[in-house]
Amino acid sequence: MRHDLLADVFSAIKNAESVGKREIIVGSSNLVKNILNILKEKGYIEGYNVLIRNNYQELKVKLKNKINELKVVKPRHSFKKKELVKYKFRYLPGENVGFLFISTPKSKIITDRDLKDEGGIIIGYVY
Structure with missing residues (x-):
């Protein structure tokens, strides 16, 4: 199941x-x-x-065999835009390596690089 x-x-x-x-x-x-x-x-x-x-x-x-790590984040963390850096350091190995999957308050799934002025919920990450 x-x-x-x-x-x-x-x-x-x-x-x-x-x-x-x-x-x-x-x-x-x-x-x-x-x-x-x-x-x-x-x-x-x-x-x-x-x-x-x-x-x-x-x-x-x-x-394509290009993924080194692909994981879901549990529990899912809510965050504000200013807290994003903390979570990037926690889950990604480097500054420009990989990205976080984020669910916005408007129910869109975007990456941390596409995030504007809002927060969201971190779903997972890839690098």
Whole structure:
């Protein structure tokens, strides 16, 4: 039984990349699709296709083997814009290495580099 689909997807991607697989099939949700779109924009994956099997959506993710670390942050931290630096130092290995996934108050998923003047909730990180 799945409790956290995003954590399952992240661990499946990380495990597949560590053994050199080129594509994997993972569960689907709007949150997962939004994060995969960001990973595609940033060049960490090639893309994904939607598969429908017995009224259940799955995603076929094409990997590039560029991810060193991909994790979900639990518990999810709320923060204000001025506190972002503290969390970047906590989760990322360097200043311009990787990025945080952030859910804004307007329910958009963005990266720490796209954050304007608002805070949000840290969902995970990649580098």
